[in-house]
């Protein structure tokens with residue numbers, strides 16, 4: 001039981017004005033089931049942004065679970081988005097691969113709003129494979145932020161979700177095998193090695209990443225689903241998926257996605273960066289994946305934004321909820337009017353084919369103006385679906 005959660009529950013429960021005819025939870029769940037909703041749900045990925053919105057610096061919350069959870073709930077109470085995103089950073093994901101004394105060298109805070117910088121944990125593919133074979137991630141887990149920060153934060157938010165009678169869902173974020181493969185060694189290195197290293201060695205590495213991830217799902221079954229989690233975002237490893245890589249190596253993510261879909265009721269896929277249409281197609285065919293948070297057109301694809309939205313919506317038709325708009329870049333650097341315009345284009349191009357959820361393709365930058373975040377929420381709320 002958490003004091004911070006109880007304070008928020010007593011402040012908010014039964015006191016929030018309804019929005020539309022559905023609860024936040026019902027709206028998100030219906031969109032994932034491809035059913036009609038009153039409004040298009042809106043759930044921008046606010047992980048870092050909500051920390052600064054709530055008045056904290058990233059340094060301040062780094063070892064403070066209560067403040068992290070407070071930031072998420074405070075932001076939701078003000079903005080009333082249709083889901084609460086957990087705060088997740090790169091140290092949650094990979095700190096447990098290295099001993100405590102090495103961590104200050106690998107994870108670095110710069111400014112108060114800046115992303116946590118990190119240095120790759122292995123310098124060669126052989127080294128990365130060895131880390132996995134030795135199961136370093138188990139050896140150094142106990143005092144890592146996965147245990148000391150991520151898990152208690154997740155449990156607090158789930159406690160809030162349940163005590164608020166499931167009005168608003170909490171989104172549990174976890175990374176796919178390819179995402180791990182990229183992150184441990186840094187994206188550009190993995191990209192290079194997929195070409196320069198023997199295929200069998202890359203395959204060995206990805207299989208080790210897959211095994212670790214499948215074992216991690218057991219943790220999520222017990223501690224996330226076991227405490228009420230229903231919505232889950234899989235942070236995919238799209239960053240290295242060119243046409244050949246997709247064919248040769250994407251199977252590990254497909255296997256993982258399907259396994260996650262058997263544990264969580266509403267799984268959606270976060271597909272960052274330049275999206276190959278073939279990759280969207282592949283994701284759309286993974287059983288149990290009910291939504292796709294997609295991003296930008298692939299290099300060289302000459303399409304307008306409405307054309308891209310329509311192309312994606314047609315791929316997801318009959319299978320997934322389309323999640324996008326505005327771009328992360330526009331949310332940070334554009335005007336509120338531009339944000340409104342792009343959200344409208346996305347909704348108009350998507351709804352003839354499938355359900356939509358307003359959710360930029362990647363997380364909202366910490367420096368994004370509040371008026372832009374409010375603009376995307378207001379735009380989604382301004383139009384009834386007929």
Ligand SMILES: [Zn+2]
Pocket residue numbers: 270271272273361362363
């Ligand atoms: Zn992303």
